[in-house]
Amino acid sequence: MALPTQTIQAIAVSPGIAIGRTTRIIDQSRHWEPQLHKITADEVDSELSRYVAALALTRTQLINLRKEVRDKLQAQDAEIFDAHIMIVDDHKLNAEVEKGIKTDHFSAEYALYITSEHVANVFSAMPDEYLRERSADIRDVTSRILSNLTNIQVPGQELDLDARRIIVAHSLSPSETAELDIEKVLGFAVETGSVTSHAAILARSMHLPAIVGIPPELPEQLTADDKIIIDGFGGKLVINPDARTEEAYRLKKAEVGQIRSRLESESELQPETTDGFIVQLAANLDSPDKIAEVKRCGASGIGLFRTEYLFMNRSTLPNEEEQFEVYKKILAECDNAPLIVRTLDVGGDKFNTNIYRANEQNPFLGFRGIRLCLHERRDILETQLRALLRAGVFGNLKIMLPMVSSIREVIEVRSIVGQLQHQLKSEGKEYVSDLSLGVMVETPAAALMADKLAPLVDFFSIGSNDLVQYTMAIDRGNERVAYLYRPSHPAILELIRVCVDAARKHNIWVSVCGQIAADVYMVPLLIGLGVHELSMTPSSVAVVRRVIRSMAMYEMEQAAQAALNCTNATDALAIAEVLINQRVPEVANI
Amino acid sequence: MILNNDTGAEEVMSTDAILERVITVGNTMGLHARPAAQLAKIALDFDASMSVEKIDGGEDSVADCRSVLSLLMLAAGKGSRLILRVSGRQAEAAFNAALEFFESNFGGEE
Numbered sequence: 001m002a003l004p005t006q007t008i009q010a011i012a013v014s015p016g017i018a019i020g021r022t023t024r025i026i027d028q029s030r031h032w033e034p035q036l037h038k039i040t041a042d043e044v045d046s047e048l049s050r051y052v053a054a055l056a057l058t059r060t061q062l063i064n065l066r067k068e069v070r071d072k073l074q075a076q077d078a079e080i081f082d083a084h085i086m087i088v089d090d091h092k093l094n095a096e097v098e099k100g101i102k103t104d105h106f107s108a109e110y111a112l113y114i115t116s117e118h119v120a121n122v123f124s125a126m127p128d129e130y131l132r133e134r135s136a137d138i139r140d141v142t143s144r145i146l147s148n149l150t151n152i153q154v155p156g157q158e159l160d161l162d163a164r165r166i167i168v169a170h171s172l173s174p175s176e177t178a179e180l181d182i183e184k185v186l187g188f189a190v191e192t193g194s195v196t197s198h199a200a201i202l203a204r205s206m207h208l209p210a211i212v213g214i215p216p217e218l219p220e221q222l223t224a225d226d227k228i229i230i231d232g233f234g235g236k237l238v239i240n241p242d243a244r245t246e247e248a249y250r251l252k253k254a255e256v257g258q259i260r261s262r263l264e265s266e267s268e269l270q271p272e273t274t275d276g277f278i279v280q281l282a283a284n285l286d287s288p289d290k291i292a293e294v295k296r297c298g299a300s301g302i303g304l305f306r307t308e309y310l311f312m313n314r315s316t317l318p319n320e321e322e323q324f325e326v327y328k329k330i331l332a333e334c335d336n337a338p339l340i341v342r343t344l345d346v347g348g349d350k351f352n353t354n355i356y357r358a359n360e361q362n363p364f365l366g367f368r369g370i371r372l373c374l375h376e377r378r379d380i381l382e383t384q385l386r387a388l389l390r391a392g393v394f395g396n397l398k399i400m401l402p403m404v405s406s407i408r409e410v411i412e413v414r415s416i417v418g419q420l421q422h423q424l425k426s427e428g429k430e431y432v433s434d435l436s437l438g439v440m441v442e443t444p445a446a447a448l449m450a451d452k453l454a455p456l457v458d459f460f461s462i463g464s465n466d467l468v469q470y471t472m473a474i475d476r477g478n479e480r481v482a483y484l485y486r487p488s489h490p491a492i493l494e495l496i497r498v499c500v501d502a503a504r505k506h507n508i509w510v511s512v513c514g515q516i517a518a519d520v521y522m523v524p525l526l527i528g529l530g531v532h533e534l535s536m537t538p539s540s541v542a543v544v545r546r547v548i549r550s551m552a553m554y555e556m557e558q559a560a561q562a563a564l565n566c567t568n569a570t571d572a573l574a575i576a577e578v579l580i581n582q583r584v585p586e587v588a589n590i
Numbered sequence: 591m592i593l594n595n596d597t598g599a600e601e602v603m604s605t606d607a608i609l610e611r612v613i614t615v616g617n618t619m620g621l622h623a624r625p626a627a628q629l630a631k632i633a634l635d636f637d638a639s640m641s642v643e644k645i646d647g648g649e650d651s652v653a654d655c656r657s658v659l660s661l662l663m664l665a666a667g668k669g670s671r672l673i674l675r676v677s678g679r680q681a682e683a684a685f686n687a688a689l690e691f692f693e694s695n696f697g698g699e700e
Contacts, residue, residue: 086627091634092657122663130622131662138659376618 012235016209018187267298303535331395369403392432464514486569528560638678
């Protein structure tokens with residue numbers, strides 16, 4: 001039976017409109033606990049072989065999933081399955097289950113369930129957050145083995161459908177997300193999660209609308225008869241809309257699609273203001289296989305190449321030769337357009353067990369970025385810099401350092417670069433002798449020291465996500481303080497102004513490479529403050545180009561000045577909204 | 591004498607002796623996921639039984655080195671003291687490989 005027509009307010013995490021039927025993902029392990037079931041002594045052997053067969057099947061499924069995820073998504077998303085395969089193969093777990101079957105005459109389901117619950121509970125109680133999270137992995141694997149033992153369909157099985165559907169779920173685990181056939185997904189409506197959760201990130205990277213914060217009972221209540229609309233702009237979920245509402249959303253969806261494709265057809269046009277100033281629009285690159293997308297969007301270069309992917313999902317570190325080949329290849333693809341490479345930035349939320357896995361109370365304020373690379377892992381930095389110095393002769397390479405908070409760090413890196421250049425020279429190798437070196441400005445300390453940093457570097461790149469987090473003292477992952485995450489806050493604008501002024505004085509340039517560079521309301525403020533370059537995901541370039549082409553530099557400067565004088569983020573944002581609504585209203589809602 | 595192809599260590603026949611050594615976990619992160627996986631691999635490579643006991647570890651303080659979960663459940667952080675015990679046909683080779691692994695701070699934490 002279909003639900004009555006209703007509109008639910010949730011939280012928008014990825015823009016767009018989706019209209020369609022739903023597919024629900026219901027975590028079955030929440031509903032099903034194997035009951036104590038005894039077998040007879042005669043059945044022990046067949047029970048054991050049933051268990052072994054289920055393990056083998058689980059293993060094959062996980063290996064296939066891992067491969068699929070590597071192909072479809074990012075390589076590091078596949079890492080989780082290495083851990084899951086390890087659990088399937090775990091000697092102690094399986095020995096205990098076998099003991100349960102042989103000695104206690106438990107059914108395979110019950111023996112597995114009580115063993116894994118015991119282990120998962122031990123992990124849940126551990127003080128180390130990383131280890132604590134492994135309890136979820138143990139339960140995820142257990143529920144998969146249980147499904148294989150009982151032939152209950154594993155979550156996601158329902159997805160094997162011809163038509164495209166909207167996914168409705170309590171939460172999406174990595175393994176559930178990985179099983180989705182993205183081609184058949186229209187959008188996501190999830191109960192738990194935030195803008196930074198797995199489902200939200202996936203949705204944005206696939207350009208699919210998504211909302212979080214739907215009522216917990218909804219996934220169970222919806223049926224195949226229900227039609228829903230996801231409004232990824234306003235964060236609304238409409239169940240069984242009336243004809244008028246549906247028509248309105250269809251029009252909106254068509255309009256968004258038209259605007260997007262029209263903007264994308266403008267990729268040849270210069271990002272030039274109406275009074276003739278050209279702004280550099282660059283693209284962010286996560287892995288080399290995305291370079292075609294960068295070229296298509298008409299970016300002027302790569303403003304941020306994150307090198308973390310090189311270090312992910314492997315047991316050894318990439319050596320100099322391997323890195324050299326990667327950098328060289330990307331530089332060749334760039335065809336002399338600038339490529340800004342950020343040196344390895346691990347720590348904070350981007351940890352990597354191969355390099356460093358500390359039990360830190362406060363990882364975002366801990367040993368991350370250049371701090372880690374200059375101290376515990378200088379070897380990694382040196383290898384990376386050597387590879388970069390060598391590759392640099394093949395194109396227009398620039399290097400930037402993450403998480404800089406003091407002058408000393410830049411001086412140390414400069415001195416390492418000097419030593420490496422000397423080494424390379426004595427080895428008779430070709431290298432860049434006039435390296436263009438910049439720093440990320442993502443701590444308030446770096447912004448406030450910009451005047452002292454500027455003489456030491458060739459450019460600044462403002463990493464807005466971290467700069468906002470560190471300036472406002474809010475944890476990006478904490479939903480309770482998410483309302484304070486306001487990039488238009490005058491304190492943030494002031495730090496950017498200080499940075500741009502220092503750069504101007506010392507004749508160097510400033511780029512912004514965080515999420516705000518693609519925020520249509522922030523663009524006029526950033527350009528008005530004097531930022532030279534914006535670097536963003538390739539899919540945002542078209543919209544930002546349109547914003548810049550619709551306004552005069554003096555208007556943006558006026559808006560930026562007025563925003564700096566505001567007393568709060570809302571007023572500052574309102575100034576930008578007025579300008580956007582006057583000059584380019586079509587981008588306000590896409 | 592047969593040379594063990596992995597370590598170059600000589601295979602020693604020893605059937606009932608238990609080799610023991612007290613080890614202090616030296617690296618910053620302790621015996622976490624990656625070293626645990628590596629130690630499990632070493633344990634599985636030899637025909638020997640290998641365990642570590644966490645001194646002052648309380649309940650569940652002995653881990654079978656073939657099980658990564660069991661090693662992780664020790665929650666052996668930096669400075670933890672462990673007793674490594676190895677017995678079986680290839681005990682000495684396994685013992686040496688494990689000691690080398692511990693002494694190199696888990697393979698240099700690459």
